[in-house]
Each structure stands twice: as structure tokens, then as C-alpha cells.
Amino acid sequence: MITTTRNWAYSAAASDLVANVFYQLWLGKILDGTAVSSTSTYEIMIWPSNRRVGPASLGSRVATANIGGQNWAVFKGRV
Numbered sequence: 107m108i109t110t111t112r113n114w115a116y117s118a119a120a121s122d123l124v125a126n127v128f129y130q131l132w133l134g135k136i137l138d139g140t141a142v143s144s145t146s147t148y149e150i151m152i153w154p155s156n157r158r159v160g161p162a163s164l165g166s167r168v169a170t171a172n173i174g175g176q177n178w179a180v181f182k183g184r185v
Contacts, residue, residue: 112154119157126156152178 114127131150153159165183172178 114155116157124158126153126159128153128156 110129112127116123116125119125129152131148131152133148133150165181167179168182169180170177171180
């Protein structure tokens with residue numbers, strides 16, 4: 107389990123602000139310490155906030171997950 111907290115605010119944001127806040131995880135089969143590349147198996151992105159950013163995924167929406175009382179759209183696709 108990865109425990110994390112987040113705290114941010116859009117303070118006096120311009121009405122045309124385009125921004126996002128996200129966590130990005132790369133999971134793969136690389137065992138020798140080399141950098142993540144196109145041979146990685148999975149990319150997981152969690153977007154707790156966005157302002158007029160989209161689409162959030164190149165994939166298709168496949169589910170909705172409720173975690174801690176918050177609904178999250180789940181997408182699956184190829185990077």
C-alpha cells in the first residue's frame with residue numbers, strides 16, 4: 107500500500123487556466139534498473155484534479171470505482 111496525501115489550491119486562477127494534478131505510476135518487467143520505456147507493461151495515472159484538461163485517457167472508459175467515498179472513472183487503453 108502507498109500512503110499519500112495531497113493538498114493544493116487554485117488561488118486566483120485565471121478563468122482560462124488549463125491545468126491538472128496527477129500521480130503517475132509505471133509498472134513493468136524491467137528488472138535491471140534501466141529507465142522506463144515503451145517496453146513497460148502498465149502506466150497508471152490518477153487525476154485528483156483537472157481544469158479543462160482532456161481527454162484524460164487515450165483509452166475507453168470501462169468502469170467507475172468508488173474509493174474512500176470518491177468516484178473515479180476507470181479507463182483502459184494502449185499508451
